[in-house]
Amino acid sequence: MNLSYSKEYDDYREELRAFLAANWPLPDSLGDLRERTAEFHRRAAKAGYIFRHIPVKYGGGEQQLDFLQSEIIKEEFRRAGAPREPEVIGINRVIPVLLQWGTEEQKDFFIPRTMSREFLWSQGYSEPNAGSDLAALRTRAELVGDKWIINGQKVWSSNAYKCQYMNALVRTESAPRHLGISYLLIDLQQPGIEIRRIKQITGESEFCEVFFNNAETPADWVVGGRGNGWAVSRTTLRHERSGFRSVNWLDTILRRIVKLARETIRDGTPAIEEPHLRREIARVQARLYAMRYSTYRDLSMEAAGEPSGDYLLTQKLYLTDTIHLVERLTRDLLADDYLLMSPGEGRDGLKGNAKWIYNSFHSLKIAIAGGSSNIQRNVVGERVLGLPRDNAGVGGREASGMDQ
Amino acid sequence: MNFKLSEEQHQLQDAVRRIVSAAGYHERLRAVVDGQLSWDEGSWRDLVEFGVPGIVVSDRFGGIGLTMIELALVAEALGYAGAATPFLGHVLATIAIAEGGSEQQREKWLPMLASGEKIASVALSDQNDGWAPEDWRLAPNGSRISGRKINVPAGQIADIFVVGLAGGQLAVVEALTPTVTAEAMDGIDMTRPLAAVEFSDAETELLENGSAGAARMHDAALVLLAADAFGGASRILDMTRDYSLVREAFGAKLAQFQAYKHQLANLAVEVIPTRGLYWFAAYAFENYVERSSHAACLAKAHSAELFLQTARLGTELLGGIGFTWEYDSQIWLKRAMFDFAWGGRPERLFAKAADLAGW
Ligand SMILES: Cc1cc2nc3c(=O)[nH]c(=O)nc-3n(C[C@H](O)[C@H](O)[C@H](O)COP(=O)(O)OP(=O)(O)OC[C@H]3O[C@@H](n4cnc5c(N)ncnc54)[C@H](O)[C@@H]3O)c2cc1C
Numbered sequence: 001m002n003l004s005y006s007k008e009y010d011d012y013r014e015e016l017r018a019f020l021a022a023n024w025p026l027p028d029s030l031g032d033l034r035e036r037t038a039e040f041h042r043r044a045a046k047a048g049y050i051f052r053h054i055p056v057k058y059g060g061g062e063q064q065l066d067f068l069q070s071e072i073i074k075e076e077f078r079r080a081g082a083p084r085e086p087e088v089i090g091i092n093r094v095i096p097v098l099l100q101w102g103t104e105e106q107k108d109f110f111i112p113r114t115m116s117r118e119f120l121w122s123q124g125y126s127e128p129n130a131g132s133d134l135a136a137l138r139t140r141a142e143l144v145g146d147k148w149i150i151n152g153q154k155v156w157s158s159n160a161y162k163c164q165y166m167n168a169l170v171r172t173e174s175a176p177r178h179l180g181i182s183y184l185l186i187d188l189q190q191p192g193i194e195i196r197r198i199k200q201i202t203g204e205s206e207f208c209e210v211f212f213n214n215a216e217t218p219a220d221w222v223v224g225g226r227g228n229g230w231a232v233s234r235t236t237l238r239h240e241r242s243g244f245r246s247v248n249w250l251d252t253i254l255r256r257i258v259k260l261a262r263e264t265i266r267d268g269t270p271a272i273e274e275p276h277l278r279r280e281i282a283r284v285q286a287r288l289y290a291m292r293y294s295t296y297r298d299l300s301m302e303a304a305g306e307p308s309g310d311y312l313l314t315q316k317l318y319l320t321d322t323i324h325l326v327e328r329l330t331r332d333l334l335a336d337d338y339l340l341m342s343p344g345e346g347r348d349g350l351k352g353n354a355k356w357i358y359n360s361f362h363s364l365k366i367a368i369a370g371g372s373s374n375i376q377r378n379v380v381g382e383r384v385l386g387l388p389r390d391n392a393g394v395g396g397r398e399a400s401g402m403d404q
Numbered sequence: 405m406n407f408k409l410s411e412e413q414h415q416l417q418d419a420v421r422r423i424v425s426a427a428g429y430h431e432r433l434r435a436v437v438d439g440q441l442s443w444d445e446g447s448w449r450d451l452v453e454f455g456v457p458g459i460v461v462s463d464r465f466g467g468i469g470l471t472m473i474e475l476a477l478v479a480e481a482l483g484y485a486g487a488a489t490p491f492l493g494h495v496l497a498t499i500a501i502a503e504g505g506s507e508q509q510r511e512k513w514l515p516m517l518a519s520g521e522k523i524a525s526v527a528l529s530d531q532n533d534g535w536a537p538e539d540w541r542l543a544p545n546g547s548r549i550s551g552r553k554i555n556v557p558a559g560q561i562a563d564i565f566v567v568g569l570a571g572g573q574l575a576v577v578e579a580l581t582p583t584v585t586a587e588a589m590d591g592i593d594m595t596r597p598l599a600a601v602e603f604s605d606a607e608t609e610l611l612e613n614g615s616a617g618a619a620r621m622h623d624a625a626l627v628l629l630a631a632d633a634f635g636g637a638s639r640i641l642d643m644t645r646d647y648s649l650v651r652e653a654f655g656a657k658l659a660q661f662q663a664y665k666h667q668l669a670n671l672a673v674e675v676i677p678t679r680g681l682y683w684f685a686a687y688a689f690e691n692y693v694e695r696s697s698h699a700a701c702l703a704k705a706h707s708a709e710l711f712l713q714t715a716r717l718g719t720e721l722l723g724g725i726g727f728t729w730e731y732d733s734q735i736w737l738k739r740a741m742f743d744f745a746w747g748g749r750p751e752r753l754f755a756k757a758a759d760l761a762g763w
Contacts, residue, residue, distance in 0.1 A: 278758035286706035294680030296407035
């Protein structure tokens with residue numbers, strides 16, 4: 001065990017600071033904020049600070065897994081106010097899948113454009129009658145000449161209305177359940193596809209229904225081969241960033257709670273001085289530490305080529321339970337602001353405590369999306385504890401993080 | 405840079421696991437629980453021979469010169485096994501002297517503790533909820549003390565006590581009759597019996613840097629209890645899992661009922677990540693001294709609550725058998741109650757952690 005920031009890391013931090021000082025913010029002459037961000041990301045990737053898991057030949061940083069470096073990057077980017085690596089499905093899910101399973105053509109075409117966010121992706125797994133029981137999905141694709149012809153329907157597809165592509169699980173073979181499924185890449189902007197936005201509990205309309213009516217995709221846009229979609233969809237990105245996604249997010253939430261508790265004044269004193277509240281925040285912090293250092297352990301074992309233990313399979317449920325605790329804490333702090341909700345699109349546009357109301361709903365998204373809690377419990381019961389399978393088996397949903 | 409165990413650390417923990425699972429171990433543990441033995445001398449002898457009492461003692465004083473990380477790994481293994489040994493008090497007394505003693509004091513006391521020739525313990529609380537150095541009331545009269553300390557682990561077999569004094573100071577006292585007498589308390593945890601120790605004008609040796617030693621010892625106690633609790637919670641989890649795979653009801657194994665499976669999964673989800681928390685607290689004890697109290701408070705408070713909750717729900721999941729004296733789960737439920745209260749209750753430690761976090 002060694003978590004020390006040795007000289008090597010101090011040097012690393014110095015270099016990174018120099019890089020950030022020279023590259024962020026970029027001058028207005030380089031375009032609008034979007035363009036400047038894209039340019040900054042190009043430079044940061046080249047220097048190895050983002051896209052660390054992606055090979056240089058696709059424009060990535062191609063770095064060894066090193067979580068102290070990744071912590072330093074997080075700290076220094078935050079300090080400089082520099083835009084972090086984008087958290088989108090294409091980068092979190094599609095690129096790892098392509099890196100592991102894609103053909104050279106698929107990788108060359110999709111990876112660089114996904115990194116630059118020229119291509120945005122929506123994940124098309126769930127259907128009206130296939131959620132937890134994903135292997136029941138019915139959307140079909142048939143190979144006709146050099147094209148797949150697709151018919152059926154997806155639902156809950158996040159951001160589909162503004163995405164160029166979908167990574168979809170589709171039935172292509174006559175084999176039963178998961179054996180008949182392939183992983184297809186589909187251009188969403190074509191006549192055979194209709195997308196309807198669904199209004200969500202938060203008032204925004206981010207997820208969508210997607211209807212396929214003789215939609216088409218090229219024959220060679222199947223990833224990992226025909227009938228292999230189940231395995232392909234279960235690819236997990238074992239890299240620092242994915243490992244820390246939940247931890248970093250909870251870390252941010254914890255800092256915001258402390259701030260909220262400082263700024264909330266009751267009977268003339270800041271709420272942070274209430275003994276009960278202080279203890280409850282410390283409880284959340286203990287869980288954050290448990291997650292962070294279990295992740296460190298996991299990644300260290302991974303880097304050493306050892307099987308990395310069971311923690312990862314418990315992480316999503318642990319986060320879900322923790323975030324329920326956080327919600328309980330915050331609603332007490334909000335007091336009567338819990339009665340109010342500002343309709344809006346996304347969290348960013350919201351003001352003051354409306355952001356916390358958004359978070360309150362978001363905590364439920366964490367519990368449901370990416371494998372609901374009961375399915376996670378099946379996974380832990382079967383894969384961690386070795387208990388017998390029930391009807392749903394472990395197959396229902398992969399035990400992935402909060403990536404939907 | 406890494407946060408995994410080295411080969412040596414794995415070997416050390418495995419060796420301790422072997423000692424506390426060897427042939428005869430379970431019989432001795434049961435004999436302790438059933439009142440036929442007062443403690444597990446055989447395991448302690450093996451642990452001493454392996455070098456456990458000297459793990460954190462420098463080799464200058466006959467120890468192995470390793471760190472709190474190794475010691476905590478041992479504590480986890482002992483917690484998993486429910487070991488009935490004087491480990492806790494002994495290593496805490498040792499740490500108190502190593503961190504709070506002058507060079508001469510270390511030379512005088514540490515070799516006999518590191519070698520296991522003498523058994524030591526810590527006598528801290530004067531009254532209920534009195535674990536922290538600032539709670540201690542016993543005031544010396546010159547170099548002598550008179551008064552009573554409670555909840556002293558293995559107090560009846562200890563040869564040496566490190567005693568907490570008013571002002572957060574520490575003194576070493578030899579258990580000589582008639583000035584020092586230990587009387588058994590009705591401790592809840594049969595594997596770690598408690599005593600009330602009465603000092604009647606007993607001769608003491610004040611540790612030169614007592615208050616520094618006391619703070620370190622207190623942190624060490626929290627880290628080691630966290631490790632013990634993680635080990636104990638893992639044991640309850642394994643035990644309940646194993647039972648669910650053999651016990652049948654309604655024509656099926658308990659584990660086949662999803663409700664049961666999910667309750668077990670919930671326990672596992674809480675237990676497994678806790679390892680990282682106690683590891684970090686042990687790491688911080690060595691490497692981030694200024695943050696180590698904070699990490700230790702969080703680790704003990706969280707792990708002790710976790711262990712107790714796991715043991716209580718585990719007992720519920722075992723059904724009637726879990727409510728018997730005969731079934732082993734009771735050993736860990738009571739150990740969990742010890743880990744919960746000894747060294748400071750979680751609510752108080754969370755409050756202290758919040759203060760130390762600077763909120
Ligand atoms: C905000 C949001 C965004 C999403 N984005 C996407 C996306 O981009 N792409 C995509 O493909 N999907 C997406 N989803 C869908 C998500 O993956 C599914 O909602 C989830 O897998 C659950 O499926 P379901 O909604 O059909 O619920 P159901 O499967 O109907 O489950 C309902 C309840 O029953 C429980 N349950 C189900 N089976 C069992 C069982 N065997 N044992 C015990 N309990 C069981 C579940 O835990 C749940 O509580 C999103 C969902 C949300 C909320």
